[in-house]
Amino acid sequence: MRLNIITSNRGKLEEFRAALVPLGIEVAHLPIGYEEVQVDTLEEVVDHGLKELRARGIGDLVIDDSGLFIDALKGFPGVYSAYALRTLGNRGVLRLMEGAEGRGARFTCCIGCSIEGSEDIVVCESCEGQIAKNEKGEGGFGFDPIFIPEGEDRTFAQMPLAEKNAISHRGKAIRSFVEALEERTGQR
């Protein structure tokens, strides 16, 4: 089997490659975009993306979308995390948290996969944590410098990649996706 990974992020591509190649799945990178809709859940974004790509005749594909959901901000930036990062950045989010009651938050990652002649797979996994008081660390990307996963005192950006992947939303989602794929295809 060969799967087209649709992402503009090389880091994500490598994570998929590392998880899928050992299963005997060929991984191709398709650097195209898909239509993201304004909805409240990542699952809907991914569902819609799969349908749109399928309508364009692109099959055997994998897409993913992630977001940071902050309790004190009613889930902001959520499905609009990429836009909030581009405009407000980590500093803007920290400013919004000044005086907030509680700093609870979660990162969520949804992975969608559409395979010819089979039902779509959509899995979502989260990593609970807290918003840090300041940006810390140089690793990772996006909101990693302000997210401290549960049970840790370091931000994602302060953790070695392998350590982050072991507990991160994307790491968990990739493992769930691989399980679902194995069940579906019987491949191992």
Add this chain to the structure above:
Amino acid sequence: MRLNIITSNRGKLEEFRAALVPLGIEVAHLPIGYEEVQVDTLEEVVDHGLKELRARGIGDLVIDDSGLFIDALKGFPGVYSAYALRTLGNRGVLRLMEGAEGRGARFTCCIGCSIEGSEDIVVCESCEGQIAKNEKGEGGFGFDPIFIPEGEDRTFAQMPLAEKNAISHRGKAIRSFVEALEERTGQR
């Protein structure tokens, strides 16, 4: 001619009715949603909405989308204004402006219209202004209490509706739309 106004906002519906009925255009309210995409401009949101509704067989329709674009926040909340209002509210936006260099902003409104057998009309108009230091006024809706239009010292929410409509992004866009419609249809 009869046009279907697609909006969930009664106030907007009344503004369209007031502008179109005098031109001999029948106005019907169609309380349905359309797919909003994650793109950077309101024009793209409206373009896409028209196409999607047309694909569903809904014709002779008018949709509109508005947003507040703040210079110091790189255009945030922009096309995601409705979501930012729901999660952060006016207070969240004011907090993001603390210590900002400059308070310049603009409200933009885009109106799209698709008429059977005719090219789509899309018009966009803006109202320049400043973000206020505090929320002021009880009128209007959305970000009106924190937006002071150019040449004014009151916020939109402190102005009588007729006064606001004379200078607002939506007032201007409705007038541009009516002009475009008259040119297109020869109706007056």
